Amino acid sequence: MSPNDATTTPEHGPRRPPPQPTDDTSAALSRLLRLLGAVERAGNKLPHPFWLFGILSALLALVSWGLAAADVSAPDPAGGKDVVVRSLLSVDGVRSMITDAVTNYATFPPLGTILVVMLGVAVADRSGLLTAMLRAGVGKVPARWMTFAVAFTAMVSHIASDAAYVVLVPLGGLAFRAVGRSPVLGIVVAYVGVSAGYDASPLITPMDAVLSGLTTAAAHTVDAGYTVTPLSNYFFSLGSSVVLAAVITFVTEKVLTKRVAALPPEAEEAQDDRDPGGLGELELRPEERRGLRRAGITLLVFLGVIVVAMIPSGSPLRGEGGSIVESPVLSGIAVVLGVLFALLGAVYGRAVGTVRNGRDIPDFMAQGMREMAPILVLFFAISQFLAYFKWTGVGQVLAVRGADLLKDLGVTGPVAFLGILVVCTVINLVMTSGSAMWALVAPVFVPMLMLLDVPPEATQALYRIADSCTNAITPMSAYFIMALGFLQRYRRSAGIGTLASLTLPLSVAMLVAWTLFFYAWWALGIPLGPGAPVR
Numbered sequence: 001m002s003p004n005d006a007t008t009t010p011e012h013g014p015r016r017p018p019p020q021p022t023d024d025t026s027a028a029l030s031r032l033l034r035l036l037g038a039v040e041r042a043g044n045k046l047p048h049p050f051w052l053f054g055i056l057s058a059l060l061a062l063v064s065w066g067l068a069a070a071d072v073s074a075p076d077p078a079g080g081k082d083v084v085v086r087s088l089l090s091v092d093g094v095r096s097m098i099t100d101a102v103t104n105y106a107t108f109p110p111l112g113t114i115l116v117v118m119l120g121v122a123v124a125d126r127s128g129l130l131t132a133m134l135r136a137g138v139g140k141v142p143a144r145w146m147t148f149a150v151a152f153t154a155m156v157s158h159i160a161s162d163a164a165y166v167v168l169v170p171l172g173g174l175a176f177r178a179v180g181r182s183p184v185l186g187i188v189v190a191y192v193g194v195s196a197g198y199d200a201s202p203l204i205t206p207m208d209a210v211l212s213g214l215t216t217a218a219a220h221t222v223d224a225g226y227t228v229t230p231l232s233n234y235f236f237s238l239g240s241s242v243v244l245a246a247v248i249t250f251v252t253e254k255v256l257t258k259r260v261a262a263l264p265p266e267a268e269e270a271q272d273d274r275d276p277g278g279l280g281e282l283e284l285r286p287e288e289r290r291g292l293r294r295a296g297i298t299l300l301v302f303l304g305v306i307v308v309a310m311i312p313s314g315s316p317l318r319g320e321g322g323s324i325v326e327s328p329v330l331s332g333i334a335v336v337l338g339v340l341f342a343l344l345g346a347v348y349g350r351a352v353g354t355v356r357n358g359r360d361i362p363d364f365m366a367q368g369m370r371e372m373a374p375i376l377v378l379f380f381a382i383s384q385f386l387a388y389f390k391w392t393g394v395g396q397v398l399a400v401r402g403a404d405l406l407k408d409l410g411v412t413g414p415v416a417f418l419g420i421l422v423v424c425t426v427i428n429l430v431m432t433s434g435s436a437m438w439a440l441v442a443p444v445f446v447p448m449l450m451l452l453d454v455p456p457e458a459t460q461a462l463y464r465i466a467d468s469c470t471n472a473i474t475p476m477s478a479y480f481i482m483a484l485g486f487l488q489r490y491r492r493s494a495g496i497g498t499l500a501s502l503t504l505p506l507s508v509a510m511l512v513a514w515t516l517f518f519y520a521w522w523a524l525g526i527p528l529g530p531g532a533p534v535r
Contacts, residue, residue, distance in 0.1 A: 049436040053381040056440070057388055061088040064392040074400035083393045083400070096391055101384060108383035110213025110435070113230065113334040115372065117209050120341030121159070122368020123361055127349030129295060130160045131167050132288050143179035147189055150175055151248040154193025155241035158201040164194045165479045170486050182260050183490045184502075189252055191483040192506045193245070195471035199464035200240035200514075204230055204337055208237075210435045211460055217386055218446035219456040221396045230333050232457040233464065234529040236521060240464075240514060247513045248506055255505050291351035295344045302340055330530055375435070382439040389443050399447035413454045414519065417462055420445055421515060424466030429474045438463055457532040462518060469511035472503040 047055065068087035075082055087093055105111070124130050137153035150172045157164035172190025173183035199207060208230040219226040284292070306329060310317045319327040329336055342361065349355025355364075389395040420441075427437055442463075449459045474480065480499070487494045521528070 050378055050381045052436070053378075053385045053439070057381075057385045060385070060388055060392065060394065061093075064093070064388075064394055065089045067394065067397070068392075072397060074397040083396045085393045085397055086391065088388055088392055093391070097384075097388070100387060100391075104387035105380050105383045108213070108379055108386075109216045110210045111376075111379055111383070113209040113213050114206055114375070115369070116334045116338045117206055117230075117341075118338075118368050118372055119365045120338035120343075120345070121161075121206060122371075123345035123364045124341040124348075125160060125345070126364035126367060127345040127354045128288070128352060129291070129345050129348040130157075132284060132292055132348070132352075134160075134164075134168050135171060136284055136289075136292060141175070141179075143181060146176060146179050146181065147185075147252050148245055148249040150186060150189045151193045151197075151245040151252075152241065154190055155197055155201050155245060156203060157194060158198060158205045158207065159203045161206050162479070165191070165482060168194055169483055170489075173486060173490060182257075184260050184487060184494075185252060185256060187483065187486050187490070188256065188499075188502045188506070189248060191479070191486075192472045192503055192510075193248055195479060195483075196469045196503075196507050196510050197241070197244045197248075198468045198471055200237050200244050200468070202238050202241045204234065204333070207435075208233070209334060211438060211463070214386075214435065214438050214442050215446055215456045215460045217390075218395075218442040219450065221390060221399060221443065221447040222450045226456065227331075228456050228460065229330060229529075229531065230337075231330055232529040232532045233461045235526065235532075236461050236518075236528040237464070239521070240517065243513060243517050244510055247509050251506050251509045256502060259502060259505075285352075287352045291348040294351050295348045298344055298347045299340070302343065306336075378436065382436070386439065386443060395443040396447065398444050399451060402444070402448045407452070413449065413452050413458075414522065416449060416452065416454075417519070417522075418515075420449075420459070421462060421466050424463060425470055425511070428467055428470050437467060455533045457528045458522065461521075461528050465511070465514045465518060469507050469514065472507045473500055 064085055065087040067085040068090070071084070073082045073084040088097065121130075134153055134157050137149065137156060141149040150168075154164070154168055154172075157168045160167065169187055169190045172186035172188075174186070176186025176189075177183040199211075212228045212230045212232055215228040215232075216226065219228060306317065309315055310324065310327065310329065312318075313322045317327055317329050318324060319331075324330075342365075345364070346355055346361055349360065355361065424437065424441060427441070442459075445463075446456045446459050450456060472480075484494065484496065484499050487499055491498065527533070
């Protein structure tokens with residue numbers, strides 16, 4: 001369904017299409033909306049990502065056939081024999097596509113990691129722990145801190161993946177109204193925090209597991225032994241979450257409050273009659289508070305046990321030579337996180353009654369795996385495409401030739417960063433699936449920058465920015481329409497232009513600030529995460 005077809009909301013039922021912005025929309029915004037409309041129409045013509053990667057695989061087969069016929073090759077970065085492009089349409093290529101299909105899927109780096117993490121996250125989600133955490137984060141905050149609290153809670157909410165939209169966006173409106181501020185602002189702050197800051201979080205999220213697995217697969221084009229862990233961008237992601245929350249707060253208080261205050265007053269009176277006080281969904285019940293306390297104590301005990309167990313130099317939780325960076329705890333962080341979330345969810349669930357017996361936990365895990373089905377289907381198509389890309393040698397040849405071209409032009413890493421950022425940001429307006437887009441561009445960008453002495457972790461951190469900021473303004477995102485529906489609870493006349501005019505300043509400010517933050521981080525040579533190399 002396109003944004004212009006959004007004629008209903010769950011609260012109010014059918015109504016006429018929202019009016020398009022007129023007097024309250026600047027000429028620049030009108031041009032942007034026309035551009036986004038064109039992007040939407042073009043994007044709607046794209047096939048489902050599953051078929052998109054199937055089409056790309058077919059195109060790769062034709063390209064590899066042509067390049068192989070022309071004897072295209074490139075020097076091996078490791079100093080071995082030259083890399084020669086092999087054709088997928090050759091006898092060996094066809095055999096490989098058939099016989100290696102299962103192995104390509106089963107050994108796909110993100111597959112096992114995301115499944116293990118989501119087993120635990122599913123328990124934490126189904127028990128109600130994640131929702132209670134989000135409600136507690138904005139439930140009792142002074143009015144002057146509400147904007148920052150909602151924005152930073154949005155960064156924390158990324159642990160719940162896409163469920164964060166459904167939970168936090170309406171809560172943002174309720175939280176702002178509860179302290180006497182415009183609920184329109186609360187919805188916008190929550191929506192932008194979740195969408196435009198999607199790849200920034202003070203916690204390790206399922207997306208970290210997906211991105212690191214895809215980055216590892218791309219890095220193997222140059223170095224078969226290279227591994228990128230879900231923690232590889234943690235320091236940068238943690239810092240980014242604070243910076244972005246501060247940027248959202250500044251722009252909201254200095255710009256959006258005036259923008260909302262200038263809106264016609266009729267809209268602010270259109271409140272949801274089912275919750276006149278706005279407090280019901282925010283207030284935690286006594287058992288929920290008890291559950292959060294017990295979960296917090298469990299978290300501290302869990303972390304304390306790991307720290308104490310790693311103190312002895314001969315601890316099995318240390319790596320070779322007593323290394324902490326290369327320890328099983330970090331290399332096997334997916335298992336640690338999976339167990340932790342499952343444990344916290346179980347403790348919370350027992351306190352509130354959502355976990356009644358031992359069967360509930362595996363049932364929650366099974367429910368979580370059912371929700372993972374669309375991702376698992378997409379992973380099959382992506383894993384085959386990446387395997388073909390590596391087998392043909394096309395990716396390595398592109399990376400080597402591209403790196404040579406950049407060197408000949410005198411382009412350094414920081415200059416290349418900006419080009420990659422622009423390309424991925426534009427693609428994100430159409431392809432809003434972060435994992436699908438990274439699967440598409442990582443096999444070229446990661447090895448190319450590795451040959452310019454830029455570690456994969458830095459390229460991945462740069463991608464986080466490009467994959468996030470424009471999420472809040474593209475109508476290609478289904479959550480843009482969902483946010484519009486929540487906005488119309490309080491402003492019945494709100495349309496696409498209304499939401500875009502409120503999210504655009506935040507999106508642009510976050511893109512600029514986050515990019516400058518990355519450049520400063522890179523210039524200072526700060527590690528992006530535990531074990532990540534310094535430039």
